Amino acid sequence: MKKIKSALISVFYKDGLEPILDVLHQNGVTIYSTGGTRDFIEKQQIPCVPVETLTGFPSILGGRVKTLHPLVFGAILGKRNDEVHVAEMQQYHIPAFDLVIVDLYPFEETVNNFANQELLDESPIIEKIDIGGPSMIRAAAKNHQDVTVVAAKREYEFLFQLLSTQQCQTTFDQRRFFAVKAFDVCSHYDNAISNYFNKTAFVTPFNAEKRGMRYGENPHQPAAFYGNLNDVFTQLNGKELSYNNLVDVEAAIMLIREFTSTTFAIIKHTNVCGIAQSDTLKAAWDLALAGDPESAFGGVLVCNAPVDAATASAINELFFEVLIAPQFNDDALALLKSKKNRILLQLKQTALPQQQFKSMLNGVLMQINDEGNFISWNEEGGRITTDSEKDDLTFANLVCKHLKSNAIVLVKNKQMIGKGCGQTSRIDALRHAIEKAHQFEFDLQDAALASDAFFPFDDCVKIAHSAGVAAFIQPGGSIRDADSIQYCKENNLAMVITGQRHFKH
Numbered sequence: 079m080k081k082i083k084s085a086l087i088s089v090f091y092k093d094g095l096e097p098i099l100d101v102l103h104q105n106g107v108t109i110y111s112t113g114g115t116r117d118f119i120e121k122q123q124i125p126c127v128p129v130e131t132l133t134g135f136p137s138i139l140g141g142r143v144k145t146l147h148p149l150v151f152g153a154i155l156g157k158r159n160d161e162v163h164v165a166e167m168q169q170y171h172i173p174a175f176d177l178v179i180v181d182l183y184p185f186e187e188t189v190n191n192f193a194n195q196e197l198l199d200e201s202p203i204i205e206k207i208d209i210g211g212p213s214m215i216r217a218a219a220k221n222h223q224d225v226t227v228v229a230a231k232r233e234y235e236f237l238f239q240l241l242s243t244q245q246c247q248t249t250f251d252q253r254r255f256f257a258v259k260a261f262d263v264c265s266h267y268d269n270a271i272s273n274y275f276n277k278t279a280f281v282t283p284f285n286a287e288k289r290g291m292r293y294g295e296n297p298h299q300p301a302a303f304y305g306n307l308n309d310v311f312t313q314l315n316g317k318e319l320s321y322n323n324l325v326d327v328e329a330a331i332m333l334i335r336e337f338t339s340t341t342f343a344i345i346k347h348t349n350v351c352g353i354a355q356s357d358t359l360k361a362a363w364d365l366a367l368a369g370d371p372e373s374a375f376g377g378v379l380v381c382n383a384p385v386d387a388a389t390a391s392a393i394n395e396l397f398f399e400v401l402i403a404p405q406f407n408d409d410a411l412a413l414l415k416s417k418k419n420r421i422l423l424q425l426k427q428t429a430l431p432q433q434q435f436k437s438m439l440n441g442v443l444m445q446i447n448d449e450g451n452f453i454s455w456n457e458e459g460g461r462i463t464t465d466s467e468k469d470d471l472t473f474a475n476l477v478c479k480h481l482k483s484n485a486i487v488l489v490k491n492k493q494m495i496g497k498g499c500g501q502t503s504r505i506d507a508l509r510h511a512i513e514k515a516h517q518f519e520f521d522l523q524d525a526a527l528a529s530d531a532f533f534p535f536d537d538c539v540k541i542a543h544s545a546g547v548a549a550f551i552q553p554g555g556s557i558r559d560a561d562s563i564q565y566c567k568e569n570n571l572a573m574v575i576t577g578q579r580h581f582k583h
Contacts, residue, residue, distance in 0.1 A: 079247040082226065084108040085177035086129075086153070086214070090184060092118050094234040098179070099124050101238065105246040110175070113137060132173070146210050154178060154217040158224045178218035179228045179237075182263065183208040186270040207271060215260050222257035223250070229260040232287070262288055294321045309428055311402065314411065316421030323378070323400055323421065330380035330402055331425065333480045336451075337382055339492075342366040344398075345378040349481050349499050355473065355492040360389045365493045367396070370514065378402070385410045451476055452551075452576030459566035459573030463549055466491070467526055467572055471551040474528035479580035485530040486511045486538075488522065488547070495520035504529065508538050512545050522546035530580040532556040536565045543569060553579040 085107050089095065092115065102109060103124045110127045111119055119126040130136050133147040152172040157163045167174065185206040192203065218227035226248045228237050233256065240248060287306055294301035301321045310331070313319070319327070329348040334341060342362035343353040351373035354365030359381055367374055379393065380402040390410035393401065400421040401414065414422055436443045451472060457463065463471065474489035481487065481499035486507040488496035495518075498510030508527075515522055523546040532555045533539060539550065539562045550566065554575035566573040 079244065079249055080176065080224065080253075082107055082176040082241075082246045082248065084110065084153075084173055084175055085179065086110045086150070086175045087119065087179045088112045088115050088129075088211075088214075089179060089181045089231070091181055091231045094231055095179075096122060097238045098234060098241065101241045102177075102246065105241075107177070107246060108173075110173075143210075146213070148172075150214070151217055154214060154225060155221050156224075157221065175218075175225060177226045177228075178214060180211050180214045180218075181230055182211045182215075182267050185267065185274075189270070189274055203274070208267070212264050212267060215264055219257040219260040219264075222253040226253050227256050227260045229256075229263040233259060259288075291321050292318070309426070310430070311423040311425050314406065314422040314424055315415045315418070316400075317419045319400075319421065326378040327400060327402065327423065329480065330378050330400075331430075332447075333477075334380045334382050334402070334425075335430075336476045336479075340381075340383045342379070342381045344370075344374045345380065346373050346376075350477060350494070350497070351377065353477055353494045359383045359386065360392060363389055363392055368518065369494050370518065374398070385414070387413070390414050448479060448580060448582070450578065451479070452553075452574075453578040454576060456554075456575040456577070457572070458554075458563045458575050459550070460568065460570040461572055463572040463574060467549040470526035471528065471549055471574055474526050475551050475576065475580070478528040478530045479582070481530065481582065483530050483581045483583060485580075485582070487528045488512070488515055488520075488525050489528070490520070490522075490525045495522070495525065504531070504533065505538055505541070508541055512541070515545075524548045526551070528552070530582065532559065532579070533562045534558065536561040538562070539565050539571070539573075543571060548572065550574065551576060553577060555579065 085102055087109060088111055095118070099119060099122055108127060109119060109124065110129055110132060112129045116126050116128055129150060133149050135147060137143070149170070149172055152167060152170065153175040156167045156172060156174055158174060183206040185203070185208065188203050188206040215227060215229045218225045228234070240252060287304065289303045291301040291303060293299055303324060326345050326348055330343065330345045333343055333345070333350055337355065339355045340357065340359055340362050341353065341355045342359060343350050344366055345351070352366040352369035354362050354369065356362040356365055362381070375397055377398055378400040379398050382404060384405035384407060385403045386407050387409045390413045394413055400423060402423045402425050404425050406414070406422065406424065411422070414420065432447055434445050434447060452475065470489045470492060473492050474487045477489070477494055478485050478487040481497060484501045484504045484507040485499040486497065486504065487494060488511050496511040496515030498507035498514070501507040501510060512522070525547050526549045527542050527547045529538070529552040532553055534556050535558060542550070549572040551574040554577060563573060
């Protein structure tokens with residue numbers, strides 16, 4: 079354990095700082111500070127040494143230069159166990175800063191504030207490029223053998239807990255933890271500046287805040303999440319989200335955002351196992367559950383309408399891991415909270431990133447999200463689709479888009495009644511979908527079918543037709559499209575060619 083005897087504090091965000099100042103003062107820590115932070119500290123009736131007293135040099139150039147001085151950086155970078163360093167610090171009267179609390183000018187926030195304005199003078203943005211802040215943070219993080227560094231207000235609470243319970247002492251592991259967080263802050267900040275000057279919003283997830291997880295897909299796999307989940311949803315109840323929970327939650331959110339009509343879906347291992355649309359949420363839930371009640375057990379539930387008491391009562395009868403909704407009525411929330419580990423997430427109206435990333439071999443793959451349903455609506459079959467078939471085909475194609483390839487979806491009256499996904503051949507996916515429909519005693523007569531990619535042969539159309547399917551939607555693009563189209567023409571079946579494939583690997 080290392081005792082904190084002196085601290086340098088210079089921050090833009092001062093909310094949440096008071097408890098830290100109090101515990102430092104109570105433990106006799108000497109505090110150095112600058113400008114507005116010094117004024118804030120002194121208003122708390124806590125003694126503070128101006129950095130100018132240390133450097134003998136005032137803040138100049140409108141505050142652009144105030145900490146860039148050998149006495150400041152010597153106090154941060156000096157190695158306490160190095161005889162040469164210690165001697166030089168004594169020779170030049172350099173103190174030893176044991177704690178550095180420094181955050182950064184709000185560059186990214188300032189850029190966002192001007193995002194929808196035609197900015198003729200970019201000086202307000204330029205002035206928010208911090209110079210001394212990142213330098214002090216990097217210096218303190220580099221010297222974490224001796225120095226504790228806090229680079230963002232989100233770490234204030236944890237720091238306060240340590241200072242309070244450990245009498246202003248920190249361990250090496252704790253200092254290293256803060257150092258890692260500090261380097262992440264600097265990396266994200268530099269990327270934001272680079273993005274601005276390159277006029278691009280392209281960033282990687284690894285610029286975001288890092289959150290450790292209990293484990294990954296399996297207990298022997300370490301895992302972490304990079305990002306701010308609070309931007310996406312508010313957790314109202316339940317245990318901490320696991321790695322697998324988050325994977326399924328992402329699949330559920332990406333699916334439900336496709337629909338505007340009242341929709342309920344059940345996700346299992348990223349694939350939708352039940353989904354339906356209806357006039358009420360309770361009816362949509364009943365239909366979604368009926369699609370595959372066996373697979374629904376232990377799943378992730380998602381809907382796009384407020385959860386009312388009737389729906390909550392029905393849902394409450396099933397064991398599930400997570401429920402995601404835009405809103406919960408008070409009586410519904412009280413009922414659903416009856417099980418403390420049940421995770422309830424209130425989805426926010428927020429734009430999600432357009433890029434997808436996947437680790438691959440010794441690198442990372444990036445692609446833009448698969449947006450949209452179809453490029454064109456070409457009626458190529460033996461007849462024009464009816465209005466109800468159009469609705470079912472449109473619905474089925476969106477559902478199919480979110481299943482692992484090869485994928486087939488069977489829909490009737492905006493209820494998924496069968497699906498096959500993750501199969502090594504399209505005909506196997508179709509057989510699986512038909513089997514699922516028969517398992518739960520659905521009538522396939524006049525059902526609609528969606529395929530995520532083209533039919534390589536006409537065998538899928540023939541098998542589906544024999545099961546009762548009357549309308550098809552697929553992207554086309556096979557050298558043998560004509561075979562499937564010709565079969566539809568000969569048997570008075572509808573077929574829509576969209577020109578947009580929806581592979582999902």
